[in-house]
Amino acid sequence: MNRILMIDDDVTLTELVRDYLLLDGFQFDAIHDGQAGLIAAQQSNVDLLLLDVMLPGMDGLTLLKTLRKTSHCPVLMLTARGDDIDRILGLELGADDYLAKPFNPRELVARIKAILRRIELVNQAQHEGSQPLELHDLRLDPQSRQVHCQEQEVQLTATEFQLLEYLMRHAGQVVSKEVLSQTVLGRPLQLHDRSLDMHLSNIRRKINSSSPESYIQTLRGSGYRFLPTAG
Amino acid sequence: MNRILMIDDDVTLTELVRDYLLLDGFQFDAIHDGQAGLIAAQQSNVDLLLLDVMLPGMDGLTLLKTLRKTSHCPVLMLTARGDDIDRILGLELGADDYLAKPFNPRELVARIKAILRRIELVNQAQHEGSQPLELHDLRLDPQSRQVHCQEQEVQLTATEFQLLEYLMRHAGQVVSKEVLSQTVLGRPLQLHDRSLDMHLSNIRRKINSSSPESYIQTLRGSGYRFLPTAG
DNA sequence: ACACATCTTTACCTAACCTTTACACGGCCT
């Protein structure tokens, strides 16, 4: 789960952004004053900072400059149109992106995700989890992003693939819908949200066309479990 | 077997790291003084150097600077939080990575492996980088920078060539747009950046004029994959 | 300065995809 800190004196705006980000499964805090914001950004463990340029207490550019002495936390600047964007993004200050006010909250979310994905990439070099998984008559290969069932290729969408991969990696364990929603869909499970059920259903349909076995058990009220091979 | 040398005055820490690295099949030595460390690094045959910034005898940055005059051995810096990371990683000193103390030993191992893998890759690329690649009815020759499709030459621009080469070298694997943008275009993928799509489109058009086969698969939401020949 | 090649951005479109809605079924409790 990613923690976002927003430093902006516009309370209406921060509340709006809060709503959107919570829906997408982020943790969110807002601070409405520059100096307090700097301290919070320095001390707490923030994954990404949303920073307004115009701020009471301390303006955003100064804040960023100060923060950069001690932190490389990714920063997305919120600017008024016509601000000195080159300088903000350039080496001198080193923001990761900017967005001109007023902005579309969806766009903001998209940019946040883009930045975090970029960061993720850098850390990913050390990621090893790319060995093919083989259970029952299923083979799932993250490297080629292919799934075979009884040697027949099964075409899965990105989400279906992630879902199946997660279940297979946790074979034998019960995985709750809450966890699946958060890790696979990237958002908290909402009331009446049937997306996961649909994806599961689709996976089963696609797999069952090759194999009648059902590895994916439903544990009513608890979640799902992928049968381990021993069983 | 890879040989790791750690230069750090914290004996408890070096012992901890020793345990982890031995378990992972590395050879390991530790030296607790800067000057002695430099000499050891210069003389012995080390595959990777773990270097603390704060050191008795000679500080890590000076050591690295001196070492770089004679050696290109990969270096992973161990820093206190808030050290001038840019300078460490930058061209001036040329460390390969850094890790802030206190760190998780697993993370350290992961980064070490990542660096060594990277080095390995580079060596490999230099080694085989000049042999022509042949897949399906495509032949791509890095040496002459020519591409033939069914014996017919296909004129590609520099970017298109690099893109195709990267995909062919990773035939069978999914390659994300993020990775392609970073490696081929040399910049992080931005939101709404369609350059890659365009280059892909152009490559496909040029190739398809000679051959109706489509080796380049799109995996919506995941990236692209060049079909391996076996399949 | 100009022409040319290349790369990037913009814009539009479509198909693939994800989510929502709706209804059905079956377990579980009282």
Place this chain on the structure above:
DNA sequence: AGGCCGTGTAAAGGTTAGGTAAAGATGTGT
């Protein structure tokens, strides 16, 4: 038995990623 709740799934609806044409920007050589 009856009702509630969680789940399966078909179908509809809305959204988005990707293909590509065309315009714009950038670069390079003459």
